[in-house]
Amino acid sequence: MMSRMAIQAIHAVTYFLVLNVFFVSSDLSDIQLSESFGGPHGDDFSDENDVSAGQIIGSITLHVGERCHGLELQVTAPVAQTFTHGGPGGDLNTLTLNAGEYITSMEAQWDKHDGHTRIFYLNFGTNTGKSVSGGSMTDSKSTVTAPEGFQLGGFFGRQGDELDLLGAIWTRIEAVTPAPVVDLPGTVAPADVQDPATKPPGSTTVTKRATQLSGSFGGPHGDQFSDLSSVKSGQKVKSLTLHVGDRCHGLELQIAEPVAKSFAHGGEGGNYKTLTLREGEYITSMEAHWGKKDDHTRIFYLSFETNFGIKVSGGTKTDTMSIVSAPEGYQLGGFFGRDGDEIDLIGVVWSSIEVVDEVPVSALSADEDIQLSDVFGGPHGIAFSDINSIKLSQTVSTITLRTGDRCHGISLGISSPKDAMFSHGGNGGEEHTLTLAPGEYITSMEAHWGKKNDHTRIFHLNFTTNAGHSISGGGTTDDKMVVTAPEGFQLSGFHGRSESEIDQLGVIWTRIGAKDLELTDMPVGGNDTTGISIRNWVGPNVASPSDTACYRKSVGFGSGSVCPLGYGNDGDDCLAECPLSYPVRCYAECIPQNDDCALEIMTKIGSVVVVAFNLATANVFGEMLALAKATTQAIKCAANIVSVKTKYAKIVLATVEGIVKQAITNGDKILSSGENALNLLTGSGVINSSSTTVDELQGLIDKNSSCGWELKRLTDRVVYTVNDVRNNTPDAAVNDIRVTVYSSTIVLNDIPRVTNNCMGELLASKTMSAAYETRDLLRKTFGVIVDQLIEKASTDMGASVAEDEYMLEISNMGLVALSAVDPTGIAYMASQFVQPICGPTAYLGEIDDGTLYDALSLTTVDEAFEGSYGSWTKVGDGVVRLIFKSTDTEDVTVVVHSGGNDNAKVDVGAGETVIWESTISELHDKNMYLDRWRPGLFGLPGSGGGSLLLWIPRASEGGHITMYVRINVS
Template identity: 50%
Template sequence: MSSITLGQTLSSVTVRGAARIDAISAQAAKPSGSNWDHGGSGGKEYVLTLGSGEYINSMEIHWAKKGTHTRVFYLKFVSNKGNSVSAGTKTANSATVKAPKGFQLGGFYGRAASAVDQLGAIWTRRGAKPALLTDRMGTGWYGKRIRNWVGPTIGSNSDTACYRQTEPYNSSKLCPAGYTPLGDSCIAQCPLAYPVKCYLECIPQNDDCALEIIQKSVAVVAAVFNVATAGIFGAIFSTYKHARRYFFCGANVVGVIRSLVYYIRFQQTTAPQGAVEEILAVAYQSDVVAVDLPVAICHCLGIHVPPTLQFTGIVMMIVENIVKQVIINGDEILSSGQNVYKLLSNVSAVNSSHTSVDELQDLMDTKSTCGYQLKRLTDHVILSVNNIRNTTPRAKIDDIRVQISNSRLVQKDIPAATNNCMNELLSYKTKQAAFETRDLLRKTFGVIIEQLITTATTNMGKFVAMEQYFIEVSNLGLTMLAGLDPTRIIWLASQFIQPTCGPTSFIGEIDDGSLYDALGLKTVDEAFVGSYGAWKKKGDGMVNIIFKSIDTKDVTVLIHSGGDKIAEVDVNAGKTVAWNSTVAKLQDNVLYLDRWRPNIIGLKGSGGGSLKLWVPRSSKGGHLTMHVMINVS
């Protein structure tokens, strides 16, 4: 089920059989190269090749016992044009299933080893349009926005367990987002990679808590976040001091100009075009001119970024001249690295060298914007934390942590900017590797935010040298990120990230898609295999789960959210049962299903399989529908 793509068509169906069915295969024409083989190598091969506009709309199946096991003995597939393929031997037990109107055969589900034991047809709507990761989902200050999906990698565990991160309450006895109260402190909810709660630990999907108590993790043993990530700013700043200022200056300004050109074009296409002065007035209302460009110019000049963002006259004079030139000659400036340096030279921001011009040209030729997006985001992270400290000077670390964890920056901006690096990552990485890189970048921002919150404090929880500290980190601003394309960003991030067991974070709001793509649905073993469904960002706020049993025994499904059991659902053999909740109750947590089934002496026990997925928040209500298969296992 997880490999089915809406809109795909089959080019052929192959059946192998003699006395019974040995194997079944389907070849997809679109997307090309997809092939599904089930069963062994015995029997005679029969192939039906489908022509243009032809599809399978009927399946006849016969079954019987062979020894103590049920086997499929006969199969026949018929197309909408009357062509067919069949193999095997007919029996007394048979059924014919036909596609609903407007549907076609898209794939199979069932059981097979050296022969086919069980088989079902997956019908897909003809002409349905698949949701693709790279679909355009609107625009932002950086340009095109693609789908934000959980993807397949964030739920992958790197060890056998992890200790759950703990943080103190804030002044109002509140926990940061992703944490729950535990005695005198807050403890992290189990993340997607380790969704099973085991006292003060979290363990991987399908694992057993009793067994884990005996064995402790190795790589994820750091319970204190700062221990695992100490020195991130020192390490980056050390690298920055040895970097070439001219190159990083140019790279920063290129990013700002690209963003400014996009912003100005948006204004010109949504409002009447005016004189340079009128467009300049509009531009000055954007963060690009109010924050990003002045910060970039300070970096170029080698002067401090003031904590209050009240820039000197020379900085604002340079900013005004650059903005005017961008309004008049934006495309021409971005046509070459030499033109960028000419602009900076004319406004007295930098003196370039031949080497730095060549390096900037190489970066511009890659059309990379990912590095600049991340650098801009880092500036805003620093300024956001600084603003909280300035407006609430008596706020404790824990107050700042709670406020930041629930801010737009964490809930929306970081997920969006890191996700849009996927556009570039997918141009030279597999989808799996691109998701891994994006997830690593998000963890990097978690490290940066935590150290910004905690570094400027003494053991007494009081701030020391706050102004000097923020002058340093503001001038740092991860300036060198702007000069990196994604091929080197992954290296930078990997230098500072150690696996920890904090809550799943920086996922943001998720766009429409199948549960496998959008919410990272994953089943282990056979209990729930074949489950499927869809997530919609806009909806009525409901979570509808439909349990369909093809089991021979009554079972109980345990539903967990964030590691805590929230419901038990009894599903009798062969029955269908519905369970409903809301997005608001389950959002920002892992939904985890475990099944309890009677053993040979009638006692119920876990094992046999599990299912997990992420339930996101949605400002538009959201709607989650999941069909959960209850299989014999």
């Protein structure tokens, strides 16, 4: 068998040969186009299809006056022809070329005339130093020169009776005959010598998508726009025009095929710069620079480049910039972002160069397997919904009504997949129950409502099954309505409002035979690692706060004022975006869901004011003396509490610390036998030894459990990856290393994947909540390891995770205890400022398909958004679609926050349905937080009443979110 070294040598030679053939035949194509200058008026023209390499130019003539009316270019060989553009007005200035003389530069100057941008002045220079020019000079000007070995061969632009826009077509001076391409034998490595480390796990079929979205750059101001729904695969882009001055005012993308159309965004100010594409040319990269203007983040500079190396750019460069390139086989096909009279935020819609027959992305369950009826009744009581408790595969076994003159309560009994009871309202009235037979389900509800003590209540209910059975109760009224299940659906739960009686009621219908996506269902393609593979969902513990607030972690800028993933530019440095556990931004702090920033500030200010007041009253020592007995008793009590708590906390610390250290560093040894694993746990004081426990552990190991081995392997790779970045860029600053590592594959994919698969094994012996908690602890530990390696090139393997949390807890506990005996309030004041430092939510990875409640940790607090639901898919069109459905009696404004920043405000009228859309690209790797402003006392708007929170993940395959946002009276 051929040696690996020999194969690599053949590869190198082959690559060199192919590279040379490529450069001879295709590098620096025979025809290139310059940038174009002027405005978007007049008719298009181009000599591109008529020019050729090796042609000889005889002369160039300008028709000029105060502006450039027209021009003529005479070609003498290989075919005599004349390219004429514009009008015949003005004086004629002609330059005749000698043998071996070529036009190699063009200077253009442009300005406004009668509201249209026109070419005012032109100057052409040759390789021998001669020139011809004419027209009036302006402040807007630019010069383009021919690439090495090229000359002016023709023009493209826009014209009428004058020249409105002009660009040069450069042609190769010498015609080149491409060398024949020779197939070289033996240049492909045989399959049996491929490096196993480079082989992808399993066999994967990749389906190409019609469009993909780039990242987005800029700020959260302006109105949202997106060309995504109009961009098609296989489309041909005709031209791109930038409207630029000191900043980017606007842009326009013209599509020629399959349907002529134009995507225009921003304003019309500034100068116009146009890039016209020729056959086979595509825009393949965008460079964007952004900065602050009047406290708004704006796009200051844009540059676009084609696959032929032609660029169009404009604006003012800033220190904050980024470049995005098209995936292989894609081109720029449109844009998305935010705009007003300028461009505030911009991202690229990449479209497939070839036509792609893509299957439309459908929502997982939100609009296929679940439907909600209207609600009937009044706006009183407390909002409720069974939406997040329902299982699509559940079996309804009973329905119970508690009725008298009105409906006091209702209960729905579930027999599978596990016993459950959905109960709403009070316990009054007489109880009636209908038991359903196997295969029987409820298909209709009749509701009657009326007034009681000025409150609208449900008076009468009647439910009917597919078998013709029914149950009813309460007094009938004139206001009534019957709702029936859509074809193939059944009643599975309720939504509405209730307290001691039912005030409002609607039905949740689910599709018969629909299946739930469970955590333990194997995702398509698995998680590509050894061990039990489960769905990677956000989980319930990530959003659990441990304090009343946290301080946002700050780090320095990387080069070009770039912040690492999860951090935002705060002007002086990079501040962490508010994490899921503290999603509400409060200046330099983040606070838990539904908390109020003003109240948080007042609590801290209040503690300082109390101290000032107490100190100002003097006689502190007299008060202490007067309370000597109470003080002594309180101190003793506090001391006992603290010591007991401290003792307990130390045990917990030692246990957690020991298990985490051992699991990460010696996982393979621990899981080599049941006895070793048992020794670890009994030595840590977690469990007591028993033969049953030994058998269970040995059974886990007999299943080829490998969590410990994977964790050890991952730790080695983390250390190697971070140190490799350091070694490859030895002079790089710590902040630059952080930017690079935070966006690396090991952080974005590997750590989330391995820790999630460990959770799959933990589920065999732990509750789901405990398994999630352990997974999140492992991710937090790896986060500390990564940060320590970045900052110090060494790590304590995460021991500081538990220790830091322990020290915070003890510090706060001690201060609170001391505050009981401190009349100055200083100890209490200090306790208000002792709180954790929070970084961004990280190491979640790409999230597998699921409901928003399961997959993205959708959480509502209080009533405002109770009953909201939806779905997430990894593969999709990159759209976030929120469908606001109001049952409120007032018009409200919903505020959409992203990572703690205001992103949008959506007005929703009483009883209306409003759709709002954004993109995964703009919102990913941040929490989405909704609150709403509603008229309150004296008609003044307030944001109380409830909130909604979920995670927006990254998605390499587009992703899609559909969320039905319920807006309730609260």
